[in-house]
Amino acid sequence: MAGSFSARVLRVTVALFVLQVALLPMMAIASDADPEQDFCVGDTNNPTIVNGLVCKNPALVKASDFMFHGLATPGNTNDPLGSSVTPAAAAQFPGINTLGISMARLDFAKGGLVPPHTHPRATEIIFVVEGSLLVGFVSTNGTLYPTTLQKGDVFVFPRGLLHFELNVCDGTATAIAALNSQNPGTQIQAVALFNSGISEVVLEKAFGLGEKTVQEIEDAVKVANKKP
16 A cells, blocks of 8 residues: 555656656746857848748848947937937847847936836846936835936846836936847836726726826826827
8 A cells, every 4th residue: 555655656756857847948948039040130021920030041141230230329319208219129130130139228318217117028237328317126016126327337127027217317318228038028007008098997997096087197198108
């Protein structure tokens, strides 16, 4: 009897071990999948829909495919938020396709804000090139981790967590961000909630607001996030 029980325990243990080993590859993928060749320059003209971009013919790849000039020019901060984000993801910089990385340039007018948002597929680390930024993120238990960054400082926003950047210096500010995904995605919370078509009844109940107030917020969010 004892021997039969021990044998069953052994079989269950082995089965659990095999399951864990089978799941290891999925658990090891923190963001984008690892590339399976030296490079896969994205073919932005190919209409085929895949998880990423279709590879350009390697025979047509040039050194210029691995270069991007877009971050050299300041973005236009002449909008209600006073900020501009210039992305260098696979869509703009096909050379990083399948490499699991991207960058962005953040420009701020005086008092400019990159509003609370998330990157569902990436951790972000920013480097302050010029100016001073109040930044912070909110953990899943609702704790805010704010700090003020000066020129030369670096700060990290964990993957998927709500975060923001606000220029608190007397002039303009600039930062460079790096993310561990070729397509990190960006969801601005105010837009997602109040400009996506969610029923006003849902928003009224969720936030304890009246119908008129919800409509006023919806209009204000549209104006604040309108780009020049």
